[in-house]
Amino acid sequence: MIISIASGKGGTGKTTVATNLALSLNGDVNLLDCDVEEPNAHLFIKPTMDKVEPVTTFIPVIDSEKCNLCRKCTDICRFSALAVAGKTVLVFPEMCHSCEGCIEVCPEGAISASTRELGVLESGHSGNLGFYLGRMRVGEAMSPPLIKKVRTKERERDITIIDAPPGTSCPVIAAMKGTDFVLMVTEPTPFGLHDLKLAVEAVKVLGIPSGLVINRADMGNSGVKDYAAEENIPVLMEIPFDRKIAEAYSRGIPIVEAFPDYADKFRALYAKIEKYSSVEKES
Amino acid sequence: MIRELVIVSGKGGTGKTSVTASFAALAENGVLCDADVDAADLHLLMAPVVRERNAFMGGSIAAIRQDDCVECGRCLELCKFNAISEDFVIDPLSCEGCGVCVDLCPETAIDFTVQQCGEWYKSDTRFGPMVHARLGIAEENSGKLVSLVRQETRKLAEAKGCGIILTDGPPGIGCPVIASIGGATALVIIVEPTVSGLHDMQRVAELAAHFKVPGLVCVNKYDLNSDMTREIEEYAAKRNMQLVGRIPFDPVFTEAMIQGKSVLEQAPESEAAIALLDTWRKIMSSPSMNTMGIKDFSAVIQ
Incomplete structure (x- = not known):
């Protein structure tokens, strides 16, 4: 079972939901922090980190001895990563999408492969819990390749929980695509509702069963619940606003540690996820 | 000279x-820009009346014409993104x-048509003109749309003689954020006093x-954890980033x-409104907003 946690x-x-769910489930769980721009799950799990490995992507290097300035590489590059300037071909590594088209078309064999660092993949554990996080290099623009690298760590164990980035564009799709269930977390405010609708559209594009957690459920209005009812999205859990929860969160203390009763609630959430993912599979 | 203030947070x-909207109420002769094209929310507070609607053409997507395809497998070999299935359909x-x-x-059996990836708008609000956009669901090119929205905002500011641009930025530090901050006069980083807030800031x-x-x-909900607020302020001081406000938690x-x-x-x-007013004044009188191009960058940020 691979669960991605998203929100718009x-x-x-x-x-909060990803870490508390992971901590409440007994047994083999992998938690993947795929919010690689701003990973935070480790601040709550406090895992022992075992390994840090750099994650890189292809960029071209031009051998100016061999290059005859034919411009085939600059023609095929759709991302303005290559440009002829005077008697040389300039490479703009940060623009490169690593399609390797330039190497393919260079008739002189003047282009070879080098790498740009996207960030790091950190692996660790906390008891039974396997923990992985991607941390994008500051200044790097492209997160999906790093997210995909973090996701190579899923399926090694029974349950994988993916903490996805916010939004609805390519990084979120990279984190949700191919998962068994999308758990959407929202707050019952106009912003929460508006962005939830976008997230629901994204989930529909991917065709993955989904459910909703309403956080700070008593702050705001009924818009989110009305919408969930209209769209037939099951509300699987509600977490009320509690200043004590907010204060614990601010210090990096998971809810289930500050309020152990919540572990049962998160286990019940998992049971509902199992139920809804199998119901939708059958239908 | 037009100044642009970009509100970000990590x-x-x-x-x-919410902070951008309050600044919009305080700014004189400003233009608003929503650069969070992925999950834009500023319009929910600004009720913009759309005056001009434009298509945003992003990148192209490849599609194989099945009638012309001889299934030679060359495309499968070339694609580095696993986008082509064994039966030659591109996802x-x-x-x-x-x-x-x-x-x-x-x-030559593959078409490559430019895709409409979203829309962008020029609008009027009760606080002045606004440029905003909506990126299509599951689309790429958010950075390109952000750059476009910012350019159009600047053009509009020039045409209308507006002195300040208020840009509501996206979360994170990736492509749309990079596109949001390049060339800005200053950023206001809105931080909450939590371990995550500090880390992301x-x-x-x-x-x-x-x-x-x-x-x-600017520390928002500062009274939620005063120790963490202090830590954030110390970090800001260490980096020579001016503290411009503390806003209390307020329903x-x-x-x-x-x-x-x-x-x-x-x-x-309300206390929050008074704190926001004070924050706005500090921003507008800050050295970062009042140099015609920063001369000594290290005096402002390290």
């Missing part, structure tokens, strides 16, 4:  | 849009738009330094959102 709007509680 | 949900969600298969297909501060844009720091933020208003309109006498 940022700051609604994705990491 | 972490999502710290109050960027548009996986296609990166690099066009390598298009150019090198021996049968440090990354966005590093990004600001990387692109040489001065950062100002008035949610109430204003439900009414589609800024905090300044909803509850002008």
Whole structure:
């Protein structure tokens, strides 16, 4: 079972739900922090980190001795990563999408492969819990290749929980695509509702069964619940606003540690996820 | 000279849009720009009347014409993004738009059509003009749309003689954020006093330094954890980032959102509104906003 946790709007509680769910489940669980721009799950899990490995992507290097300035590489590059300037071909590594088209078309064999660092993949554990996080290099623009690298760590164990980035564009798709269930976390405010609708559209594009957690459920209005009812999205859990929870969160203390009763609630959440993912599979 | 203030946070949900809306109520002769094209929310508070609607054409996506395809397998070999299935259908969600298969297909059996990836708008609001956009679901090119929206905002500001641009930025530190901050006069980083807020602010501060844009720091919900607020303020001081405000936790933020208003309109006498007013004044009188191009960058941010 691979569960991705998404939201559309940022700051609604994705990491809170991902970490508390992971901590509540007994047994083999892998938690993958795929919010590689701003990974936070480790601040709550406090795992022992075993390994840090750099994650790189292809960029071209031009051998100016061999290059005859035929411009075939600059023609095929759709991302303006290559440009002829005077008697040389300039490479703009940060623009490169690593399609390797330039190497393919160079008739002189003047292009070879080098790498650009996207960030790092960190691996660790906390008891039974396997923990992986991607941390994008500051200044790097492209997160999907790093997200995909973090996701190579899923399926090694029974349950994988993916903490996805906010939004609805390519990084979120990279984190949700091919998962068994999308758990959407929202808050019952106009911003929460608006961005939830976008997230629901993204989930529909991917055709993955989904359910909803409403965080700070008593702050706001009924818009989110009305919408969930209209769209037939099951509300699987509600977490009320509690200043004590917010204060514990601010110090990096998971809810299940500050309020152990919540572990049962998160286990019940998992049971519902299992139920809804199998119901939708059958239908 | 037009000044542009970009509101960012690193972490999502710290109050960027609510703060931007309150600044919009305070700014004189300003233009608004929503650069969070992925999950734009500023329009929910600004009720913009759309005057001009434009298509945003992003990159192209490859599609194999099944009638012309001889299944030679060359495209499968070339594609680095696993976007082509064994039966020669391209998954548009996986296609990166690099066009390598298009150019090198021996049968020229692959189409490459430019996609409309979203829309952008020029609008009027009760606080002045606004440029905003909506990126299509599951689309790429958010950075390109952000750059477009910012360029159009600047053009509009020039045409209307507006002195200040208020840009509501996206969360994170990736492509749309990089596109949001380049060339800005200053950033206001909205931080919440939590371990996540501090962690994410440090990354966005590093990004600001990387692109040489001065950062100002505003702590939202500061009273939620005063130790963490102190830590954030110490970090800001260490990086020479000016602290411009402390805003208390106040349910008035949610109430204003439900009414589609800024905090300044909803509850002008509230502590939060007073703190926002004070923050705005500090920003407008800060050295970062009052140099015609930073001369000594290290005095503003390290």
